[in-house]
Amino acid sequence: MPSHATRIEHDLLGQKAVPADAYYGVQTARALENFHISGVPLRLYPNLIKALAMVKLAAARANFDCGQFSKEILVGMEKACQEIIEGKLHDEFRLDVFQGGAGTSTNMNANEVIANRALELMGHQKGEYQFCSPHDHANCSQSTNDAYPTSLHVGMALGNVELVAAVKELISAFRAKGKEFSKILKMGRTQLQDAVPMTMGQEFEAFAETLAGEVRTLESIQSVLCETNMGATAIGTGLNAPEGYAQKCTDHLAKITGFPIHLAPNLIEATQDTQAFVLYSSCMKSLAIKLSKVCNDLRLLSSGPRCGFREINLPAKQPGSSIMPGKVNPVIPEVVNMVCFRVIGSDLTVSMAAEGGQLQLNVFEPVIAACIFEAQTLFINAARTLRVHCVEGITANEDIVRHYVEYSIGTVTALNPVIGYERATELAAEAMKTGRGIMELIREKKILTEEQIAKVLDPQAMTGQGRPR
Numbered sequence: 001m002p003s004h005a006t007r008i009e010h011d012l013l014g015q016k017a018v019p020a021d022a023y024y025g026v027q028t029a030r031a032l033e034n035f036h037i038s039g040v041p042l043r044l045y046p047n048l049i050k051a052l053a054m055v056k057l058a059a060a061r062a063n064f065d066c067g068q069f070s071k072e073i074l075v076g077m078e079k080a081c082q083e084i085i086e087g088k089l090h091d092e093f094r095l096d097v098f099q100g101g102a103g104t105s106t107n108m109n110a111n112e113v114i115a116n117r118a119l120e121l122m123g124h125q126k127g128e129y130q131f132c133s134p135h136d137h138a139n140c141s142q143s144t145n146d147a148y149p150t151s152l153h154v155g156m157a158l159g160n161v162e163l164v165a166a167v168k169e170l171i172s173a174f175r176a177k178g179k180e181f182s183k184i185l186k187m188g189r190t191q192l193q194d195a196v197p198m199t200m201g202q203e204f205e206a207f208a209e210t211l212a213g214e215v216r217t218l219e220s221i222q223s224v225l226c227e228t229n230m231g232a233t234a235i236g237t238g239l240n241a242p243e244g245y246a247q248k249c250t251d252h253l254a255k256i257t258g259f260p261i262h263l264a265p266n267l268i269e270a271t272q273d274t275q276a277f278v279l280y281s282s283c284m285k286s287l288a289i290k291l292s293k294v295c296n297d298l299r300l301l302s303s304g305p306r307c308g309f310r311e312i313n314l315p316a317k318q319p320g321s322s323i324m325p326g327k328v329n330p331v332i333p334e335v336v337n338m339v340c341f342r343v344i345g346s347d348l349t350v351s352m353a354a355e356g357g358q359l360q361l362n363v364f365e366p367v368i369a370a371c372i373f374e375a376q377t378l379f380i381n382a383a384r385t386l387r388v389h390c391v392e393g394i395t396a397n398e399d400i401v402r403h404y405v406e407y408s409i410g411t412v413t414a415l416n417p418v419i420g421y422e423r424a425t426e427l428a429a430e431a432m433k434t435g436r437g438i439m440e441l442i443r444e445k446k447i448l449t450e451e452q453i454a455k456v457l458d459p460q461a462m463t464g465q466g467r468p469r
Helices: 026-034 046-065 071-085 104-121 134-138 144-180 200-225 245-257 267-272 275-301 331-355 365-389 398-407 409-419 421-434 438-444 450-456
Strands: 006-011 014-019 185-190 193-199
Touching: 006 026, 014 026, 026 104, 046 071, 046 104, 046 134, 046 144, 046 245, 046 365, 071 104, 071 134, 104 134, 104 144, 144 200, 144 245, 144 267, 144 275, 144 365, 185 200, 185 398, 185 409, 193 200, 193 409, 200 275, 275 331, 275 365, 331 365, 398 438, 409 421, 409 438, 409 450, 421 438, 438 450
Parallel strands: none
Antiparallel strands: 006 014, 185 193
């Protein structure tokens, strides 16, 4: 049975009962009452929770270096932070990701959980803040206005590592299909019209490369997330932070995270600036555009099964209709398309939130955080879903694509060097008029021998593979 026991804590607004077994305190309890907005709690984004603990751990070590509190308090806070970094106590972060106050509630949630767990580790009771305080110790030399955005930077950098890894695995799956399909000749299309032949392998390798370009961008943008404003405190002037604290905290954070964390050159500017979030969000938007286009192509190429392109088969995952027997839909590319639409829309929210900042602080960082952490989570899940449940199981309909190559008028372009432009034009006109295939006419008119046809239709020769550029 759940415990109804409480402890009494107080803040600026007075006393309030807090669940006795809760590691969070009075300010978190008030925020839990105030913000019932999205239904999405902070704990669903573990990288943000881990990042908060990393920042608090770095701050605790820097404060100890600067003589701000005792070794006993440092050790208690270090152990508490390390537990959170390892994934413990995340259920104590229940606040809605949408919240007013520029992230103050999230910052205090972290301060209260760390202080109360440190108290336990030090042999005290939760709430005995005279021994370790959420304000005087967990938040020592800090403000929400430097600790919170720094945590966002670190959390997004952690998520970016996972995102890059997930997309790289998807790229590998496309490259594997590129090799598998390397000798299958098919028609390329421009403007949804027959163009010239290519191999299906080239098509899938292009899918891989378009995503690889986005990965390179995400890897390069990581450095933007590594600039922080720790030590800025309220507005960037460093009020209440001891001399040397900012650099010490930054150095500790770099060691803790393994990232090249560095201090912004102007802390007043950095405290009000959210451009790193805008840049990172725009990179994810770019990935969304590319990934959605790939999914569009997969759906188009697999359309059918009798009246569409039907060049490839996507794995059948579930029945596609409650009324049409036998219908199977491309549900995996569809859901990834939807993820991409969501991320593209969220990028506009990030842009508007960044623009809405005023004077020395941007109060809309929580919605920026909600959008970006959601986008990372969606992308990581979508990349795995697309790889495992779709790409790895794609098969080619070789008879269909061979028929298209031989029937298509576009094939005549590849014959120009062999039979000449005029003859090729005549064949194209006749094929258009009669509805017959190019290769059918060539065989009927004995323009080329079977040996010559085989040579012309060789994938290596027709698609330029191996040709020096």
